[in-house]
Amino acid sequence: MTVRVQTEDFDVGFELNQLRHVRKDTGAIVSFVGQVRDLNDGDTVTRLTLEHYPGMTEKALEGIINQAKTRWNFFDALIIHRVGSLKPTDQIVLVAVSGAHRVEAFKACEFIMDFLKTEAPFWKKEVTQDGERWLEAKQSDDLARERWAKTIA
């Protein structure tokens, strides 16, 4: 399990290649890349600042991977999340999960993203043509997380 919080960009190709070589019986790697959109709620975004809570962030992300481990059989998981000042089309986050088969890897990756969105201490502030604004938490993200309470696996 690897969790990194960093200001630098990351190389998705390199990271996925590392992950898929952890075990020779790996059959599936599912990944999610999140990036800064140039549009949000109809407004043009010029910058995005990401703040976090050092110490708690890493612990929260590791806890989310461990929760996923109790639900599905997968081999390894990686989370890289950037903080600091970003611009549109910059990468924000990479979540990748490797496993023997695809169904578990898909579920675990989606689960990790849904919990990261609602439990990991990151906060986004956008700069738009109207000035700066803190992003509001979305109800759709809470609902996405609640889906997992209703399913056994």
Added chain:
Amino acid sequence: MTVRVQTEDFDVGFELNQLRHVRKDTGAIVSFVGQVRDLNDGDTVTRLTLEHYPGMTEKALEGIINQAKTRWNFFDALIIHRVGSLKPTDQIVLVAVSGAHRVEAFKACEFIMDFLKTEAPFWKKEVTQDGERWLEAKQSDDLARERWAKTIA
């Protein structure tokens, strides 16, 4: 939409980078990479040969992406599938979907994989210590596909 069937390997980092720059309002890229496992049904695999039906394959894969398009809003989708002779840890397939938000991209990517596994004309033959064998279709793959019939979205 891009569909490629090829003997050569592919560069996941390059492909995902292309995909995420198709539109500046892309927020999410979900991808699946399948690779040759060195173990299958308890046997050591030394080679894997992938045969396909040229002409039909491309049409089937495009059809699957179009089916996904009728269900979810996503921006673009990419399928690369290798054929020919492969060895353990070689990459077999890449499916990647870009969109504004993660939920649609996750669903579409998983849907495309489930239909690719059951409808695209590819056949695998393994070489193990006991000789060659054609892989049997798995019931779990049929069940994975049937999940989508039961869900509205």
Added chain:
Amino acid sequence: MKIKIFYFARLKETLKFSTEDLELPDDAFAQALTILKLKALLAKRSDVWQQMLLGKLKVRGAINHELVDDNAKIVDGDEVAFFPPVTGG
């Protein structure tokens, strides 16, 4: 009528045929040709053909690059294919 037939995977390997052009007289049989009737016709070639096309192996058919079921009609000029359930991905 003339049709083209392709065989894939285990079928190709066992029948030792990857493709063939088949010409049939334009009679009532040809007018009503379906995937199942074509399988039955080909199965008459030998025990191996019988086993492969109408035996335990589940054989799927395609017409002009579309997966179809056993009752699908075949017409002049069609490209037909027979193969086992797919195992890609």
Added chain:
Amino acid sequence: MKIKIFYFARLKETLKFSTEDLELPDDAFAQALTILKLKALLAKRSDVWQQMLLGKLKVRGAINHELVDDNAKIVDGDEVAFFPPVTGG
């Protein structure tokens, strides 16, 4: 008792505090300190603090890097944090 408090995002920006060390007399109040009681104590500092901690903004609390609810108990040496709902990913 001594605790450390961190503020993040909109709270940090508006309160103009990112962290502070708070010392409280070891009395009955301190013995029974919870997230909600600490919010109420801090809210007495000014209208802005009142608005930020007990106003419309939903404020989440953490103790020693764990998300907790308003009734969670705070003890000597704890690291407490207040922040709005998270928006990462």
